[in-house]
Amino acid sequence: MANKFKVLIIEDETAISNFIATTLKSNGYMVLLSSSGKEALSMIASHCPDVILLDLGLPDIDGLEILKQLRKWSSIPVIIVSARVNEEEKVEALDAGADDYITKPFGTSELLARIRTAMRHASQNNTIQNDKFSVKGLSIDFGKRLVIIDGKEIHLTQIEFKIVSLLAKSQGRVLTYDQIIAELWGPYAVKDNQILRVNMANIRRKLEKNPAEPQYIFTEVGVGYRMVDE
Amino acid sequence: MKKNNFNQFHILLFFSDFLKTILILFIATILAFTLVRLSAIADNIFSIYILAVALISVVTSGYIWGIFSSFLGIFSVNYFFTFPYNAFNFLLAGYPPAFFSMLVISTIISTLTVKIKKQALIFSEREKQAESLHDITKRLLTATGMDNIRTLALDYFSNFYHCSVIIYFGNPSIDQNYGMKLLTEQHTSIFENQTEKNAAQLCYDTSVVVGADTFSQTNIKGTYLPISTDDTVFGVIGLLSENEGLKQPKTLDFLGIMTSQLILAIERQNLFEKQQKILVETEKEKMRSNLLRAVSHDLRTPLTCIVFSATTVLEQNTALSKQQFQKLLNDIIQDAQWLIHMVENLLAVTRINNEHAVIKKQQEAVEEIVAATMVKIKKRFPDAQIKASVPQEFIMIPMDATLIMQVLINLLENAIVHSHSTEAILLDVVYTEQYAIFSIKDNGVGLDENEINHIFDGVFIEKTGDSTRGIGIGLSICKSIIFAHKGSISAENNKEGGATFRFTLPKKGEDINHGE
Numbered sequence: 252m253a254n255k256f257k258v259l260i261i262e263d264e265t266a267i268s269n270f271i272a273t274t275l276k277s278n279g280y281m282v283l284l285s286s287s288g289k290e291a292l293s294m295i296a297s298h299c300p301d302v303i304l305l306d307l308g309l310p311d312i313d314g315l316e317i318l319k320q321l322r323k324w325s326s327i328p329v330i331i332v333s334a335r336v337n338e339e340e341k342v343e344a345l346d347a348g349a350d351d352y353i354t355k356p357f358g359t360s361e362l363l364a365r366i367r368t369a370m371r372h373a374s375q376n377n378t379i380q381n382d383k384f385s386v387k388g389l390s391i392d393f394g395k396r397l398v399i400i401d402g403k404e405i406h407l408t409q410i411e412f413k414i415v416s417l418l419a420k421s422q423g424r425v426l427t428y429d430q431i432i433a434e435l436w437g438p439y440a441v442k443d444n445q446i447l448r449v450n451m452a453n454i455r456r457k458l459e460k461n462p463a464e465p466q467y468i469f470t471e472v473g474v475g476y477r478m479v480d481e
Numbered sequence: 482m483k484k485n486n487f488n489q490f491h492i493l494l495f496f497s498d499f500l501k502t503i504l505i506l507f508i509a510t511i512l513a514f515t516l517v518r519l520s521a522i523a524d525n526i527f528s529i530y531i532l533a534v535a536l537i538s539v540v541t542s543g544y545i546w547g548i549f550s551s552f553l554g555i556f557s558v559n560y561f562f563t564f565p566y567n568a569f570n571f572l573l574a575g576y577p578p579a580f581f582s583m584l585v586i587s588t589i590i591s592t593l594t595v596k597i598k599k600q601a602l603i604f605s606e607r608e609k610q611a612e613s614l615h616d617i618t619k620r621l622l623t624a625t626g627m628d629n630i631r632t633l634a635l636d637y638f639s640n641f642y643h644c645s646v647i648i649y650f651g652n653p654s655i656d657q658n659y660g661m662k663l664l665t666e667q668h669t670s671i672f673e674n675q676t677e678k679n680a681a682q683l684c685y686d687t688s689v690v691v692g693a694d695t696f697s698q699t700n701i702k703g704t705y706l707p708i709s710t711d712d713t714v715f716g717v718i719g720l721l722s723e724n725e726g727l728k729q730p731k732t733l734d735f736l737g738i739m740t741s742q743l744i745l746a747i748e749r750q751n752l753f754e755k756q757q758k759i760l761v762e763t764e765k766e767k768m769r770s771n772l773l774r775a776v777s778h779d780l781r782t783p784l785t786c787i788v789f790s791a792t793t794v795l796e797q798n799t800a801l802s803k804q805q806f807q808k809l810l811n812d813i814i815q816d817a818q819w820l821i822h823m824v825e826n827l828l829a830v831t832r833i834n835n836e837h838a839v840i841k842k843q844q845e846a847v848e849e850i851v852a853a854t855m856v857k858i859k860k861r862f863p864d865a866q867i868k869a870s871v872p873q874e875f876i877m878i879p880m881d882a883t884l885i886m887q888v889l890i891n892l893l894e895n896a897i898v899h900s901h902s903t904e905a906i907l908l909d910v911v912y913t914e915q916y917a918i919f920s921i922k923d924n925g926v927g928l929d930e931n932e933i934n935h936i937f938d939g940v941f942i943e944k945t946g947d948s949t950r951g952i953g954i955g956l957s958i959c960k961s962i963i964f965a966h967k968g969s970i971s972a973e974n975n976k977e978g979g980a981t982f983r984f985t986l987p988k989k990g991e992d993i994n995h996g997e
Contacts, residue, residue, distance in 0.1 A: 356821050445844070445877070448877065449875060451849075452846060452875035455848065456873070461870065462871055463851045463870050463871040464852060464855050464869050469852070469853075469856060470846075471853070472845070472849060472853045472886065473843070473882055
């Protein structure tokens with residue numbers, strides 16, 4: 252491949268960054284490494300990577316701060332690599348403009364899938380959106396407002412359809428409660444996710460065979476929802 | 482107003498006593514006339530009048546009426562029954578001694594009755610005190626919690642002395658921990674007045690009675706008593722009343738007795754709290770030491786395996802067959818994943834231990850928790866057969882999602898690894914009025930009946946050895962997590978084989994959003 256995708260790994264633990272680098276190189280990516288925040292910011296400006304993997308716990312600058320500075324001038328997809336189990340931090344990063352997050356420990360396939368998703372969405376942003384969507388047995392026709400599962404049409408309310416199509420359009424990416432609420436009810440809506448979650452429960456009962464083991468829409472506990480990716 | 486009432490009451494009493502006296506004397510006179518008519522003997526007349534005087538002393542209050550009636554009686558006898566009839570003649574022979582003895586007798590009788598009456602009054606007062614003391618003792622004995630004790634004491638002091646009461650626990654000015662029971666609203670401002678507060682503080686500091694009656698500071702309106710034993714001051718009781726009864730030494734003595742009952746209750750409560758604290762501490766300490774033991778024992782094994790396998794792969798890689806090579810690498814992954822799981826359990830424990838077992842609860846949808854757990858467990862055990870189901874009803878329950886997921890994962894892992902069965906594990910949730918009940922049922926070998934009662938104590942790891950490594954600690958962590966959520970957890974063998982683990986979570990947590 253002549254045109255390799257460039258991935259910048261911002262991570263201060265060399266063991267982790269080495270392992271990610273090896274995996275990515277063997278999968279045909281070009282890898283840049285940075286172990287501090289300041290270095291990373293200048294590398295982003297000079298190398299223009301296609302995807303950034305960002306660890307939030309850096310020695311010099313807070314990862315969140317890098318993200319905020321970056322988002323002032325660039326929309327390069329950023330995936331947060333977090334060792335912490337703290338949901339609030341993930342939500343904060345996502346709301347600050349991160350595209351996705353992945354929690355340590357993670358597997359290679361999971362990492363590669365996230366990178367692919369992030370890059371796909373980055374390229375989609377610049378082209379016209381598809382009018383149709385399909386994954387597994389679920390297909391959505393945005394224009395006709397149709398949702399079909401295994402050939403059967405599913406009746407959703409206005410709000411339910413909006414939620415499903417919003418998740419479908421960001422397929423594979425997690426959307427936080429606040430992001431969904433802002434998209435549906437406007438940026439000044441009350442940030443109370445109770446209504447959203449009741450709606451999600453109804454959607455689950457309409458779309459999923461078993462609400463306890465969903466196939467299409469996954470819950471990221473304490474963070475938000477994600478539409479299944481292939 | 483009150484003074485007027487008081488006077489009216491006295492006037493009323495005077496008239497009723499007067500009427501009683503006249504009535505009894507009148508009846509006695511009629512009786513005497515009848516007797517004289519019937520028998521024509523005047524000898525018993527005096528006795529009739531003495532009886533009347535005695536009666537009058539009993540039914541009226543004070544000495545006056547007895548003495549008054551004995552005079553009146555003597556005049557009547559003289560007037561009606563001695564010669565000359567219907568006229569006074571005190572110079573009759575033998576009359577002065579009779580007159581004198583009658584006066585003495587009636588005086589003695591009235592004095593005695595008055596004394597007896599007074600004594601009866603004192604006895605009834607004593608009885609009332611003893612009764613209320615008994616009552617308060619009984620109630621204080623069963624009261625739990627400082628606030629309940631204070632409310633009880635406030636009620637009793639206030640009812641018994643008809644006054645406003647304030648009770649401080651601890652140092653009045655530092656702890657500011659007080660409760661009041663007021664007769665009138667104005668008393669609030671009096672109690673909260675700086676002079677009164679200083680008096681309470683002085684009482685606390687010196688542990689002697691301070692107040693209006695001690696003459697040391699005359700502008701103090703209340704009376705403050707220390708709640709103290711020889712070496713400790715627990716607080717201060719303040720009494721505020723308009724009548725003067727409070728200032729009698731006897732009243733203060735009885736107050737002292739009531740106070741000592743209050744002290745007993747406070748000390749009992751303090752002991753109880755201390756004991757509770759120690760119990761929680763030991764429970765935590767037990768868990769921590771169990772954990773340490775598990776960590777030192779259980780973590781070493783997989784780490785050794787990883788190092789050994791990795792070394793073999795590195796050094797012998799030409800001598801190994803492809804299959805052996807794969808097996809060693811698989812072992813490494815397995816052990817590493819087990820370590821990750823263990824670390825997650827450790828994190829869960831620190832999450833509970835950090836905030837004094839106060840966990841951060843948020844409203845979470847039960848079905849989302851179950852679904853997210855299923856995703857996680859399938860990642861680790863892709864081949865495991867698990868069937869999960871949730872009720873049609875959608876509810877949200879306050880919980881720490883990470884911790885509850887950890888519980889579900891531990892229980893599922895336990896079922897997968899230890900049931901020795903390939904049949905599907907059932908994860909089920911039902912709702913009752915107050916609880917959500919989660920159950921994990923397998924069709925495996927079941928539990929050792931002897932161990933069921935201790936299965937969550939995390940103590941039987943050593944006996945069973947490496948085959949169940951970490952499970953004991955996993956289950957004891959489940960117990961801590963569920964207890965911290967005020968739920969319950971249990972295990973039992975199914976009739977048709979296999980085991981069921983069950984835990985409950987209260988649907989309504991009392992402390993959502995204000996658990997520090």
